[in-house]
Amino acid sequence: MTALMDVTVEQVATLDELVDLAQSLERSISGMMAARDGVLALAARWASDAASDADEADISYRAVAAELATALRVSDRTVQRRMAGAELLVERFPSVWAAQGAGEIAAGHARVIVDAGVRIEDPVAREEYAARVLEFARDESPNRVRPIAERIAQQYQPRSIEERHDGARQERGAWVRDHPDAMAEMHLFGPAALVHGAYDRITAMAKAHAAGPTAAASDADAERHDGDTGPQAGDAAPQGNDAANGQDPRTLAQRRFDIALDLLLTGVPAGHDTEQGLLAAIRPSVSVTIPFLTMMGLESLRIGTESVTAQPAELDGHGPIDPQTARLLAGAASGWDRVLTHPVTGTLLAVDRYRPSEYQRRHLRARDQRCRFPTCGMPARDSDLDHTHDAALGGATEVDNLGALCRRHHVLKHHAPWHVEQLGDGLVEWTSPAGRIYIDRPPPQNTVVFTEEATSTEQGQASAAPF
Known part of the structure; x- marks a missing residue:
């Protein structure tokens, strides 16, 4: 429909x-x-x-x-x-x-x-x-x-x-706030990489549990495909007598909570795990962008007559993190992406990986970083990979015809008269049902760019201009 x-x-x-x-x-x-x-x-x-x-x-x-x-x-x-x-x-x-x-x-x-x-x-x-x-x-x-x-x-x-x-780490802590109707909420405040890693793990467990024991091992961290445009699992409780049909009637948020309390109270997701212990085997995942100077532990680097200042690492979609944590994460990773950017404009040029993987998915995650619908901030890693021009209608599976769309806006694209076109260089043009045009630009890369700066003594002197 x-x-x-x-x-x-x-x-x-x-x-x-x-x-x-x-x-x-x-x-x-x-x-x-x-x-x-x-x-x-x-x-x-x-x-x-x-x-x-x-x-x-x-x-x-x-x-x-x-x-x-x-x-x-x-x-x-x-x-x-x-x-x-x-x-x-x-x-x-x-x-x-x-x-x-x-x-x-x-x-x-x-x-x-x-x-x-x-x-x-x-x-x-x-x-x-x-x-x-x-x-x-x-x-x-x-x-x-x-x-x-x-x-x-x-x-x-x-x-x-x-x-x-x-200094901020010294403020880490946990506390509880009571609410009416015999409810309470627990807060955790600490290093962003740890908190988001824990949240990612309970989310993966909640999704794997909803998918069933056979899917827990293979599908917990699998990529979503652009052909599936139904509601995202866990967005709302299923209708009807789902418990009687063997389906979990809980929302994704409810499963997150139940599994988190399982882990806190017992050390393992005892009330949710399969006989094979597949949920306990799920590991957290976070995405971090680390400029090469930061990876090398350098504060700056001179190139000719110019000095390039190192930029902080970033927990993608959330903000800067300290370099030591970033380097520890990079060192413990089984593989990582290298993002190549233009030295002047900062535009993404390419992504490669030292371990073989799917080039296009890595490139688009690095380019888009979040859903490409205007104003949406859903991270690309949690979004669908969509063919702008439908593959079923002859759309090519190439970077210039692919983009990250969260499930909500993926459904909107296919089932409402919103029209989308790619203009090149990562620019995406959306036309609303009212005929309004909105241009969505990929977020700038966390990198260093160079600009030409004319001076009285030397024309065209290059200077480093970190974004």
Whole structure:
């Protein structure tokens, strides 16, 4: 069944008008939220100016928050948090605040930019950081901006990522928060590579358990194929008497929880494993990009008259990690991909591997990094590999006709009048049911590029410009 294929021209025009209206309202909302932040920042400044010392400033701040909270009928703690956030945005990131006020970005974009750059102390460096991230934020969703913002912020940090990670590790911990109806939630805070590795392992176990014992060994980590466009396993509980039919009625999230508690309470997934112990044999998997200088343990490298600075390693889809952890992961890996990039533009050129594997899958994972539908941030490794021009209709199985699509947007492509074309160099053009054009660009590679910089003494001198 294909949706929206029989709509009239008038209905499409109505949809286009609704999209215009939604965009206009979103810009107005962003502007109003920025205006509110301005008022809250002024209130915070007033509270500080009205106090004579630090102790009095805290009481003054609370008093002003209580005044506003009473008038707005919200908690004074909520208002105090908003005041602190607004003051941070307005005082330290004025260009970001201005962009939100103009409706160029939303509040979510502003939060992402501020969170990633909050530790940049130098005002000039902070403003340069904000300007660079805003270039992306105006065209991308907040979840896509986050890894870019964190990557750029690393270049302006006064302390190395190793120093900051060593300090942050001291804050690792676990805690529990109670909820009504005899429920509670457990939180784990620690190194990202370990946390995402653990999450990947329980996800693989949950999927393998749902697939059945025969599939657990062979299909737990298998690639999804673009011919299967049904709902993703675990997205919702199956309908009907599935328990009676031998099917697991739990959602993927529920199976994750049950298996995680099995592991924590017994050390093994005792309540879910097969007789052969196939679930316990599943190992976690994370994807890390490590620039060659970081892999070599170098902070910089001189090429001719220019010096290239090493860039932090990244946990793909999540953000930078410390080099020591990255090198340990690389050393323990059974194989790894080498991503070749253009030295000037940073564009992905090729991917090869020291152990034989499927070239195209590796190339596309490295190029796309996440789902290629605009605004989607689902990692490519968890997405389908789709033929843009259907293979059944003669589409070639080649890099320029393949792209990562998460299951949700894979289904949308096949069963709704969204049209997609590849324009070359990784650019993907989507046409919506209302006839709107959206261009999705592959995220920039975590690499070093070179630019030509003219100087008064030497024209065309090459300089390293890490992204």
